[in-house]
Amino acid sequence: MTTDAIDSAQTPRHEEGTNYINAEYGLLSWLFTIDHKRIAILYMISVTALFFVGGIFALLLRLELMTPQGDLFTSDTYNKLFTLHGVVMIFFFLIPAVPSVLGNFILPLQLGARDLAFPKINLLSWYLYVIGALMGVVVMLLGGVDTGWTFYTPFSTTYSNTWVVPTVLAGFIAGFSSILTGLNFIVTIHKMRAPGLTWFRLPLMVWALYGTSLIQLLATPVLGIALLLIAVERLWQVGIFNPALGGDPILFQHLFWFYSHPAVYIMILPAMGVISEVIACFSRRKIFGYKFVAFSSLAIAFLGFLIWAHHLFVAGISVYSAMIFSFLTMFVAVPSAIKTFNWTSTLYKGSVSYEAPMLYALGFIGMFLIGGLTGLFLATLGIDIHVHDTYFVVAHFHYVMVGSVIMAYFAGIHYWWPKMTGRMYPEWWARLAALLVFVGFNLTFFPQFLLGYLGMPRRYHAYVPEFQVLNVMSTAGATILGAGYLLPLIYFVWALKYAPRASANPWGASGLEWHTPSPPTTHNFEDTPTVTWEAYDEKAWLKEAEKNV
Amino acid sequence: MSKKKTYEAEDFSHHVTSMGTYFAIFAALMVLTALTVWVAFQDFGSLNVPIAFAIATVKATVVVLFFMHVIHSPKMTAAILVGSIVFLGILFLLTFSDYLSRFWPMA
Numbered sequence: 001m002t003t004d005a006i007d008s009a010q011t012p013r014h015e016e017g018t019n020y021i022n023a024e025y026g027l028l029s030w031l032f033t034i035d036h037k038r039i040a041i042l043y044m045i046s047v048t049a050l051f052f053v054g055g056i057f058a059l060l061l062r063l064e065l066m067t068p069q070g071d072l073f074t075s076d077t078y079n080k081l082f083t084l085h086g087v088v089m090i091f092f093f094l095i096p097a098v099p100s101v102l103g104n105f106i107l108p109l110q111l112g113a114r115d116l117a118f119p120k121i122n123l124l125s126w127y128l129y130v131i132g133a134l135m136g137v138v139v140m141l142l143g144g145v146d147t148g149w150t151f152y153t154p155f156s157t158t159y160s161n162t163w164v165v166p167t168v169l170a171g172f173i174a175g176f177s178s179i180l181t182g183l184n185f186i187v188t189i190h191k192m193r194a195p196g197l198t199w200f201r202l203p204l205m206v207w208a209l210y211g212t213s214l215i216q217l218l219a220t221p222v223l224g225i226a227l228l229l230i231a232v233e234r235l236w237q238v239g240i241f242n243p244a245l246g247g248d249p250i251l252f253q254h255l256f257w258f259y260s261h262p263a264v265y266i267m268i269l270p271a272m273g274v275i276s277e278v279i280a281c282f283s284r285r286k287i288f289g290y291k292f293v294a295f296s297s298l299a300i301a302f303l304g305f306l307i308w309a310h311h312l313f314v315a316g317i318s319v320y321s322a323m324i325f326s327f328l329t330m331f332v333a334v335p336s337a338i339k340t341f342n343w344t345s346t347l348y349k350g351s352v353s354y355e356a357p358m359l360y361a362l363g364f365i366g367m368f369l370i371g372g373l374t375g376l377f378l379a380t381l382g383i384d385i386h387v388h389d390t391y392f393v394v395a396h397f398h399y400v401m402v403g404s405v406i407m408a409y410f411a412g413i414h415y416w417w418p419k420m421t422g423r424m425y426p427e428w429w430a431r432l433a434a435l436l437v438f439v440g441f442n443l444t445f446f447p448q449f450l451l452g453y454l455g456m457p458r459r460y461h462a463y464v465p466e467f468q469v470l471n472v473m474s475t476a477g478a479t480i481l482g483a484g485y486l487l488p489l490i491y492f493v494w495a496l497k498y499a500p501r502a503s504a505n506p507w508g509a510s511g512l513e514w515h516t517p518s519p520p521t522t523h524n525f526e527d528t529p530t531v532t533w534e535a536y537d538e539k540a541w542l543k544e545a546e547k548n549v
Numbered sequence: 550m551s552k553k554k555t556y557e558a559e560d561f562s563h564h565v566t567s568m569g570t571y572f573a574i575f576a577a578l579m580v581l582t583a584l585t586v587w588v589a590f591q592d593f594g595s596l597n598v599p600i601a602f603a604i605a606t607v608k609a610t611v612v613v614l615f616f617m618h619v620i621h622s623p624k625m626t627a628a629i630l631v632g633s634i635v636f637l638g639i640l641f642l643l644t645f646s647d648y649l650s651r652f653w654p655m656a
Contacts (some may be wrong), residue, residue, distance in 0.1 A: 190625075218636045254644045305639055309647065321647035 019422065019519040031367035034119035035522055040105035041420070042126050044413075048093040048103060048489070050133055053140075055482065057085035062444075063480040065132050065454025070461040078461035080162065081156035083290075084139075086149030087167060090172050092133045094401055095263060099216070100129070101180055102412045103209045104419060105187060109520065110203050112529045114195025117187040125180040131223065132174030139170065148459065150260070153241035153252040157233040165234060168227040175220045175227075178266070182216030185209050194512065196531035200294070203511050203535055204287060205292040208273025211301035215262045215269070219305070220355045223259035226252060246521035250316055257308035265304040267401055268368075269297055271408030272339055275361050277345050278411050281356035281509040283350030284537040289342040296335035303332040313384045322381055329379035334370050340365060353507035355507075356430030363438045364404050371399030374449070389459075395445045405439050410437065417492070418502030422519040425495040429487060436484030444476025510541040562622035574615045581608050 019039045030038055031486070061081055065070045073081065108115050116122050139145055145167045156164050166524040189210050193202070203416040229240050230252070239245030241252045280287050287293055305485065309317055317325075343365055352358070374396040377383045387393060410433075417425050442503040452458075456467050505514040509531075516525050533540035585604050593600055614620040619630055 127577070222640065247624065249646070251644075256648070258640050258644075305636060306643065309643065316651075317647040318650040318652065320650040321643075324646055471559075 004267050010348055018521060019049050019193065019427070019517065020522045021422070021519055023522045026325035032123075033116070035122050036104050036108050036116050036119065036122055037420070037520065037522075039122050040101050040103075040128050041131070043096060043100040043104060046130060046133065047093050047097050047128075052095075052489075053137075054085055054088035055064040055485065057081050057088065059482055061085060061479060062475040064461055066142075066461070066468075067476045068463050068465045068468050068471075073461060075461050076146060079148075080144035081458060081461070083145050083148050084136075087136060087145070087171070087440065090263070090401075091171050092136060094267045094405055095174075095178055095332070096129060096181075097409050098405065099185070099212050100177075101272055102274060102409070102416065103185065103205075103212075104181075106205060106416060106513055107188060108527070109419075109512055110206055111188065111190040111192055112512045112515075112525060112531065113188065113523070114523045117191055119299055121180050122184055125177045125184070128173055128177035128180070129486055132172075132177065134172045135166055135170035135173065140167075141168050148245070148258060151227070151230055151252075152256075153230065153233070153249045154243065154247075157230055157240075160243050163502040165231045172224050172227045175224045178216045179220045181215035182220075185218065190215075194529050194531055197512075200291065201531055201533070201535050202294075203273075204293050204297070205270070205273035208269045208276070209295045212269045214298075215266050215304060219259040219262040219266075220297055223254055223263075226255035226259070229255075231381055231398065249442050250312065253312050254309065254317055257311045258305070259312065261308040262301075264397075264400065266299055267405045269300060269385075271364070271405045271412075272297065274338075274408045274412035275343060275364050277511070278357045278361040278415050278507075279346050280536045281415070281507050282355060283346050283349040283352050284538065285409065286534075286538075287342065287345050288345035288348075288537060289338070292338050293342050294384075295337045298307050299335035302331060303328070303335065303430040303517060307332055307379075309381050310384070313381060314388045322526045326379055326381050330376065333372065333376055336368075338424070340369060340372075344381070354431075356412075356427060356434050357411045357415035358408045359431055359434035360414065360437075362412065363434065364407040367399050367403030367407060367441070371404055372394060373414070374399065383480075387452050389463060390452035390455045391458055392446040394458050395448035395452060398445045398448070401451070403445065405430055407441075410434070410549040413488070413492075415507070416513070417495070418506045419513055419518045419520070420500055421496060422517075423495050423499040424502050424506065425499055426491050429491045432545050433484050433491075436487065438478055438484075441479030441483050444474050444481050445477070447471070447473045447477075510538050510540075511538050564632070564653050566615065566618070566621070570615060576610060578608055 001165050024033075026402055030042065030300060033039060057507070061078070064070065064078060064081075065532060070078065091172075094095075099340070104116070104193075142163055145160070145162045145164055147160050147167075151164070151168060156168075189202075189206060189237055193408055213499055233240045233242060234244070237245060239247040241247040241249050243249060276287055278294060301532050307325055307329040310329045313322050313326070343361075374392070378387065378393065378396060414425060417423070451467055451470050451474075454467070502518040506518070507514075512525075512529055512531070533544060581604055585601065585608075588597075588600055588604065613630065619626055
């Protein structure tokens, strides 16, 4: 049995050559589309643009840090650069990247549905995202903001003389985009699964997106309120966070991190879903311990809400509260470890092949392991006091949010690229890019663990000379990482026109998205599929395909 | 009646609330609003805030149950409502684990 048989089994009856890309033409057909696949492409273009904007800020930061003295930027400009880097990368790239691009495209296909439950709300989500992002760009053009992406009070409400209010409003608006996406996904997963597609037959990507959506829906409103309260205090001097007005600055940190810690799971959970798909496909095995991996997504989503104040250990919260949050934080390591062990067990005795998505996925496991374990260091009160606000923290969260999430995003983009565009990509170049990203990333951020442990504080544009060697290593790594990120942009654009056409199932993967042509038609499936096989049961899937030949 | 028909009947029928109920709820909300205003001008000491919260909670509950039709909605809607309240409870509970155990030198 080959993928050819699967292709012929799934040969659609739609008009030859018609798909969601060429079904309609013109800019307006894209700007007013309600097709989830086209909206995913709109998101992909937008988040890619913002990713490179955020990336340029990162490279400027690393350039400044090559030398101990501040020689390129003033301290004020440096403050604005790291603020904008954080705001752009978190609110406008990492949060929407996996759910809004890959989730939007893949979720209805994996469910055997024609679209999301609310297609027009899906388009509204994208417009809200764009409005928020454009406000962010306007802020940059006007002169930026210098509060850090965390907007800590009372600096943000009282002392900063930069564009705080437009920036928090940009985040507020983008937040609604996230809420609507989460709502759309939850309703779709509950209501639009194909016949026979029971909860335990769902691909793990769907479970991951479900957990993500719960967080988006439950946590984002709290961020929205916290950001609005900044505007209220700043504009009308209402005493909420500023002690001089009778407020409490730590209240802001509680409200902010009630969202922003779970937000890390908005980024990492769908990324974990991608990894489950890729590992299963390129190991030719069912995911080991399917139900454990599925429920661990929900466990992470829930536990993620109980641990936010580990960001506040040295901010002035009570010792009792710090102990509770330290204790609770340890728990989130359990479901994360379950996933990691199960992915590794899936590889065992699998028929592993090393296409680019798999290289990224393997990289993810390593990076996530380091990012996750150093998280436990930081959850330990005594160690956190030592390394708080140092480069150790910077390295830790970059291992999770960049080393893990972006690796998974790239794994997903490569894995589903044939489905999205109907074209393959140049495998050799893709493997090279994966290697560059892996090497570049580790060279950038591993030295930062050492810098942090040695005591280099974050958010300063100058430092003592003995830290220079590690900083130069880090900047050299950032350059390689930049090249690794740029390379896919070039070959993906090239692939759109010149790469070989992709079959319906070029990887021989299971999952309903591979039951439809590449690229799919506007309505995804000619007939609603009926699922009779378990998730990742390749043999049953192939048997079904053979039966239909 | 077949199982399928029962399912459809549940899915597509809406409970129609009588006008009398709506007016009764409206009247209750007006009374509670007047009570809120009256309470605001009284001094109950440390009970000022809890009393205001209690009245607001009653008002929100009747709005959610009757004006938003949750009382006649499927169990899933109720589960989502309760789930949201649980997460709000987590926010309050764990935030107060800090505030109620903090050292306040001014106090």
